Amino acid sequence: MTRVVEVPTQFDDRSFDQFAKAFGEPDEERLLFDAHAVQWGAPYGLLGLLVAGQNTVERGAQRPRLTIPTDKDVLHYWARTGFFEFAGEWFEIHGRTPRASQSRSSEVLLEITPVRGSDDVHGVVGVIQDRAAAILSGELGLEATATMGFGMALSEACQNIVEHAGTSGWVAVQTYHWRRRLGRRVVVITVADAGMGFRRSLQATQGGRYGDRWGDATALEAALIQGASRFRDPGRGQGLGGIRRYVNRWDGKLSIRSGTARIAIVPSWDDDIPLADGLAPFPGSQMLQIIPAQQAE
Numbered sequence: 001m002t003r004v005v006e007v008p009t010q011f012d013d014r015s016f017d018q019f020a021k022a023f024g025e026p027d028e029e030r031l032l033f034d035a036h037a038v039q040w041g042a043p044y045g046l047l048g049l050l051v052a053g054q055n056t057v058e059r060g061a062q063r064p065r066l067t068i069p070t071d072k073d074v075l076h077y078w079a080r081t082g083f084f085e086f087a088g089e090w091f092e093i094h095g096r097t098p099r100a101s102q103s104r105s106s107e108v109l110l111e112i113t114p115v116r117g118s119d120d121v122h123g124v125v126g127v128i129q130d131r132a133a134a135i136l137s138g139e140l141g142l143e144a145t146a147t148m149g150f151g152m153a154l155s156e157a158c159q160n161i162v163e164h165a166g167t168s169g170w171v172a173v174q175t176y177h178w179r180r181r182l183g184r185r186v187v188v189i190t191v192a193d194a195g196m197g198f199r200r201s202l203q204a205t206q207g208g209r210y211g212d213r214w215g216d217a218t219a220l221e222a223a224l225i226q227g228a229s230r231f232r233d234p235g236r237g238q239g240l241g242g243i244r245r246y247v248n249r250w251d252g253k254l255s256i257r258s259g260t261a262r263i264a265i266v267p268s269w270d271d272d273i274p275l276a277d278g279l280a281p282f283p284g285s286q287m288l289q290i291i292p293a294q295q296a297e
Contacts, residue, residue, distance in 0.1 A: 002065075003027070005052075007035035011045030013255060013288050019045070021280035023052050031056060031064035033091065038069040043172035044288055046083045046112065047192035050170060053090030054194040055283040058167070066091035081172060082111035109135065109187070110173035121158040124171055125151050132187070135175055139185055140293040142250060149246045150187075150291070156239035157191040157287050165195025165284060182269045182292055189289040197285055198223055198258040216259035217277040224256065224263055243289065250291050258285040267292075 005022045008015035023031075033049065035041070049066075056064050066087060069075050076098050078084065084097045110128045115121060132154075133147040140146075154173065161169035171191045178186045195201075199219040206228045207214045222228035224240050240256075247254040247265055254265040255272065262276045269292070 001029045002032050003029040005031055005033045007033055007038055007049065009037050009039045011038055011040065012042035013044045016044065016048055016257070017279055019048060020282040023282065025281065026059055026061065030062045033064055033066045036067045036070050038074055039071055041069070041074060041078060043081060043112065043174060043188065043190040044286065046078065046081060047170050047172060047190055048286060050086055050090060051192050051194040051284050053087065057090050058194065063090065063092055066093050068093060068095035068097060080108055086112060086114065086170070108174050110171065112170050112172045114168055115158045115161045115171055116168040118159070118162055121155055121162060124158055125155050128154065128173060132173070135187060139175065140187065140291065142294060146250060153243045153246045153289060154189055156243050157189060157289065159239060160287070161191065161193045161195070164198070164201040165193040167193060167195040169193030169195070169284070178292065184293040186293065187291045190287070192284065192286040194284040197283070202228055216261035217263070217275060220256055220258060220261055220263040221275070247289060247291070252292060253288070253290040255288040256285060257282065
């Protein structure tokens with residue numbers, strides 16, 4: 001038997017819970033991810049799709065099928081992000097995929113890139129640092145000090161995979177015009193993995209402190225707000241705090257989803273809720289950082 005998992009037509013962080021619900025709990029049926037009707041797929045959605053495929057294969061299920069978008073513009077964008085380079089490992093792809101253009105889109109600062117260890121983290125930051133500096137100062141009007149902070153935020157987000165996930169993950173960075181509410185250009189960092197998630201990662205060092213309250217939402221609060229770490233060494237667990245301070249300084253947004261919960265640092269231009277619990281379960285963790293252009297004086 002085959003179970004169809006519908007991919008939302010507008011596949012981004014806003015529709016991700018819909019996708020997670022369709023993905024559902026593991027079962028014996030072979031999965032078919034149906035993306036033929038997708039009209040827009042942000043990196044957040046694409047990384048989530050890779051996580052779903054990886055999780056399915058790594059738990060021993062049959063490799064799922066994936067029907068690709070029929071919209072040519074969407075299909076070519078997915079190719080430019082590097083999605084199909086990795087999707088073939090986790091999916092049986094149905095449909096003809098285009099070749100990725102040799103010239104990178106100006107929107108794609110960093111194509112979908114695997115993160116398996118600390119060397120990958122250093123490589124990611126090194127590749128993007130100069131290009132990001134030009135975008136941050138030239139297009140977003142941020143101060144020069146924002147560039148160093150951007151590298152830190154990117155590095156810490158990727159390092160979170162290395163230290164906490166227990167498996168590999170992906171990162172992607174792009175810039176585009178955020179028409180929804182903000183009406184400004186933004187840089188977006190998306191990081192995702194199919195690992196153990198925040199609750200399991202912090203269980204040994206933090207679970208006993210919270211007793212019956214311990215769960216996905218509590219674990220996210222402990223990590224982001226309290227600076228909790230899975231390591232007992234003093235001073236650990238400050239990475240997410242640094243990201244939070246950087247995002248706050250530039251009026252940005254930070255969102256982290258893990259298990260059945262999502263926590264967010266919400267700026268005035270967004271209407272997300274700070275903490276959502278009881279969501280459809282989804283493997284690993286997914287992090288989104290949005291840094292907007294500064295308002296013209």
